[in-house]
Amino acid sequence: MKDLSPRSSAPADETAATTQGIKIVGFLCNWCSYGGADTAGVCRFKQPTDLRVVRIPCTGRMDPLFIAKSLIYGVDGVLVSGCHPRDCHYAVGNFYARRRMEALKAFLPFMGIDTQRFRYTWVSASEGQQWQKVVTEFSEQIHRLGPNPGLKQRSGDHSIPSIALR
Amino acid sequence: MRIGVFVCNCGTNIAGTVDTAKVASEALTFADVVYATNYMYTCSEPGQQEIQRAIGEHGLQGVVVAACSPRMHEPTFRRAVEKAGLNKYMFEMANIREHVSWIGNDKAANTAKAADLVRMAVAKLRFNQPLFSSKMPVNKRLLVIGGGVAGIQAALDCADGGMDVVMVERKQYIGGKMAQLDKTFPTIDCSSCILGPKMVDVSQKENITLYASSEIESISGYIGNFTVDIRKKATYVNWDACTGCGACMEKCPAKNTPDVFNENLGSARAINIPFPQAIPKKAVIDARHCRQLNGKKCGVCAKICPVKAIDFEMKDTIVTEKVGAIIAATGYDLFDHSVYGEYGAGRYPDVITGIQYERILSASGPYGGHIQRPSDGKEPKNIVFLACVGSRDASVGRPYCSGVCCMYIAKQAILTKDHLPESNSYVFYMDIRAPGKNYDEFVRRAQEEYGVQYIRGRVAKIYPRGDRMVVQGADTLLGVQVEVEADLVVLATGIESSAGAGELAEKLRISYDQYGFYMESHPKLRPVETNTAGVYLAGACQGPKDIPSSVAQGSAAASKVQSLFAHDTIETNPQVALVNERNCIACGKCIQVCPFGAIQWKELRGGIKKAEVLPTVCQGCGVCNATCPPKAVQLQHATDNQLLAEVNELCA
């Protein structure tokens, strides 16, 4: 098959050296974004290699706890992607997901987890180029942030200054 | 579990940038993997045989294939492992082509990623369970929503095949937009002459039940077993009695009732049969304009009706029909050009729409087929047609091409010349879109044989000068400003989704795009299916279409229904939600969020309530699973433990 990818947007080779150790988990709905990622592949749109995709039927399946669990246990970034609003294969799954993920997004930094490590987006099965853009941008963002510091503090360190509450 | 891993080279598609042998040897170090190999083309016949051989030889209980996208070959491999005696759900795929080899050239990084994906697939597979489909009966009745040409075609095809068909049309007549057209392009066939017999067929087929003046109230159920409530709107005329004689229409004193069928170019009566060939040929009282129904003394129609069919007390009624499949053929509406202030926003009577012009051209139209101006009844000399009014214009939220306007303008210009040989026709256009069979030739004939003047450019302004309309625009080919003094201006208003399309989509549980057009399952390969099993699409409800395409889609949808109805039962998808009753706390949240009404209460002994999934209704989205606090509802094949197993591989 002919290589259709625009040469200018092929950052994978340059960043490959720095991708060592960075792991991003992607939860992709089967109908749109997984297809979009496939389309990007078919079109040979080059992307960074940090992303590991978990196929889910619908973003409605996304319990925000999967995202929390990933970030708490040291995954460097979480990307959730599904059908555009109103295009959901199941009509409304992504509407539920949107509220839940928005809430999580606002909540994570309160607990000290960088919200930039989590992104959700809508990419349809035909939007290969958009998928390439999303993956590239998000991977670069995670590389800028570096590895997830996680919950590195040792248990039993009681010297942390507390924050004055009422 | 004894797991076998097969890493596909896909020729050089994968092996070119992934060390497949290394991925296979790494897979051998994973727990439970007892066999791993790489193969040139795993999806080939010998490749599948290799999997089957290994299943037998190594006693495999689960198989992972690392190859292309599961959207491509998952069904292939599932069949292969099933043939070797495994349950087809004891299989997982790692996508190392579209998601790895094709998107990066760094072989080391690709190989590491491929190995990770295999590790995740193996981790998930450990939690896989054999799943089994069940069978359920199919009710071989079809519901067609919309009685336009697409719906008529679908209904007739299925009825010809011996199936029972229920057709629901919200207007009082079937035929849709096509019934309003005068002629059709590119053959200049008389629209009602070719549509009429089909409409008559619908009314005469014994296995078609027609509900006109009716709308869908609600839909429940699932493929093979839908229950549909249909609201029969009050027509105030008992249709069983009405013979369509039209006596009432003649005597009705409410003469200022807008003539909707004629696009308000004339007036009708409050009790009306819109056109002579209407099917069903039954009168309907327009409640907004009927004197009797608005508290005035009248009742003339009731007195005149020879069969006493008038019933002023009539109320809407709901009828319930059970069907096994549904075709949505709800058609389209036309863009409301009043948003274009520069074209007069609908204030000028001699600036009309294309469909109004159809009615003017029609021999059964308001002017008996004589072309005249709505304002003063004069015969126009200069007629200007504007293309793309509400099409290809992002500023009014209609960036798409309506697809039919170029053609119907050409047709109308040709017909104009036929009617008024002395007239001059001008067409302002952006591009000519004429890709159908004989279409481009047709447009050329308009230009070359009929002398229609085509001006490439947008019209900036239309304003009155004396009793004429000045059309000001640019000719972008010549690069000059153009001004035409027109007697009549026809706006080729574009196609938009039918009013209420969104609400109906929600009742059907199908998705629609931002413009309200229904979404097909796949734009190329599943053009008439929707993502809700048993619901199909025909005609312009899916997107702008001309008559041949609508008819073709109607037949296509009918053939899908017939292949569904060729079976007495259908297999259910076992990848659905399942309640672990022991963990269910009966909070009802799953019932609340299920988009398909697939979860209901179940009462155990002692009155204990638990949630229960109807596997035939469940579509497998997993919203319930994400919502259930104790995770008692688990989506089979995408359970919490399965997804967690995949995530855990990355957390390590």
Add this chain to the structure above:
Amino acid sequence: MAVKIFIATDRLDSVLEKLSTKIDLLIPASLKDDKSAPTGFVPFVPGTAPAFDRQTTTPLKKALLPQVETLLRFEYHKDPQGSPKSSVTVDDQRQVRPTLVFGARPCDVKALTTLDRVFSNGPYVDPYYVERRKNTLFATLVCRQNDAKCFCTSVGGGPADMEGSHLRIVPVDGGYVVEALSPEAQTLLENLADAPDSARDAQAGQIVEEALKRRVGELDTKGSPEAFRKRFDQTDYWFQMINQCLGCGVCTYVCPTCYCFTITDEVENLKGERLRSWDSCMFYHYTLEASGHNPRPTKLERYRNRVGHKFSYIPERYEGLLGCCGCGRCIRSCPVSIDIRQVVGHLKENTSE
């Protein structure tokens, strides 16, 4: 003559630092930077202020029975052909370092006698516990102030009870008199600080005298095992006593004598570890059987078991030993103010009814 030293309050940190070069130290201290925060036994590092003024929130038992401990690690090895789990190696090496708990309370140390009966006296000897027990010494604080929730003397202990202790700490004016009660303790005290002057020595003696005489709590546990058995089936009694119970595990987790545990294998790919962690009889999963049947389906049965275990089953099995040391933590921490003294005390009232 027993070895005694005096540690002035302002010298406490440096003395402990010196002591910590001889043996690992665990001291009661606040679990955050704020002094009034919950306390527990933590490894001593210079600068840690010991919290001797009140009982720790979490009990001493974790020194011998950690909330979670790895019993062993294992790894499966595969041959190159991928034959499954062809061999397994197990690593159950333990490293237990000699430790001194400095500032335990008599009730906490007393509680260990119950744990000892279960873990070290057979028929099943728990090597993990035994090894820690052998290597752990206790410097116990004579308890000068009890609060309304203490009831140690009701259950056979006392504010100056030194059973099982290796050193006695007596808080006196300006510091602490620390006295070795065993030979190994004597060596620990060597070169640590001077002996107390006679006034302080006398004051210490007087304080111990006083504490030995003090009665703490009024619960009478005599006849409780029999009374419990009579009450066993009286659902109304248990409903009345503890219907407000939330079924949480606070009482069992802060209890110094509760020793129930669960064992789980945590496996990742070919490697894994076997964990032992605290469990609580107040939890549903504690008695959940594989069939799905649960013999103690509600908090009534579970709380009844907790009372029965401490005041009936253990005394009947271990010659009158109680499963309670009277520290009062369960009363202090109970979110709904259930007072085990009342539940046990009422066992004997009108049992005939």
Add this chain to the structure above:
Amino acid sequence: MAVGWVKRSAAHHAVSEIERVEKAVLETSRMQLHKLVEEALPELEMMIGWAESSDPLQTTPIFIRDAKSISKLTCGPLCSQNLTGYLVKPPALDSVPKDAKPIGICVKGCDSRSLVALIQEKFLTRDRVRIFGIPCRGTVDWRKVEKRVQLLNVKSATVEDDWLILDDSGTTHKIALEEVLSRKCLGCRYPNPVIHDVLIGQSATPRSTDLATTYRDVDAIEKEPLEQRLAFWQSELDRCIRCYACRNACPLCVCQDKCIVETREPRWLTQRAGIPEKFLFHFIHAMHLAGRCTGCGECERVCPMEIPVTLIKEKLNKIMEEMLGYAAGLDPDAVPPLLTFNPGETEI
């Protein structure tokens, strides 16, 4: 600490007018409660209220079936428990047939919101409960009392005017009530029951009418840099002993024995006691309450390790209010926001 009061001097004046007769009011309230319960008891299956416990600083829930026990009922700032959980959690009411007489229950303002949430989620029907609403001026956090004065053997605790008066083995401590109120009370917007059949005593003035006052502690955390917040929560949650008191005390944590932090099917958590496990446990608790938590503060009150766990839910409550304009436990007909959606909200 008392800023909220000083700021609204006019309101303060009016309130202290009421407080002058506080003790009398309290006594009257108690008597009024006894009288109303006595009247109602024949029509009730059971009455759930507060009674004095062995600790004068803390009450204990009581379940009354006979008139004899009515005298044990009490109300006032020491009645801190939220009793509504007992209505839905087994086995408190197992013995009560579903078609039996209604159950009487005492609720403060915050408790009443839990009740609304339970009715809203159909765990309870309105006609199953007879609600004795008690306006509340804040409840005493006994841990705050112990941090102020060393207590040995408290013989009695009474509230007079703005003061908490303790008799501790002969010593009398007089502590400003304001100083020892629970943290959640200081930003309280609903001191008066939002749902009730009868109301006992005089209505109370809300301490807060705005989000800034209610969520002042959330804002305090948010002012800190990200690393500081992470360090704070790691340090706080490190103390968690996973006793699940917070979960079990929560009236809306309806899973109880089926809670996924303990199950293996599915298996979200291991038995490990690392900070990640504790983080995830509290994430699970918080996310399951997102859009449902009524801010009654029970989870924090019951924590033996004094972890400010309510604060975690407060943040989510704030998100729900700011993002979706929703506060739980106010409208029995509303759908919790995460159980529904609005296709139009493209920029939430």
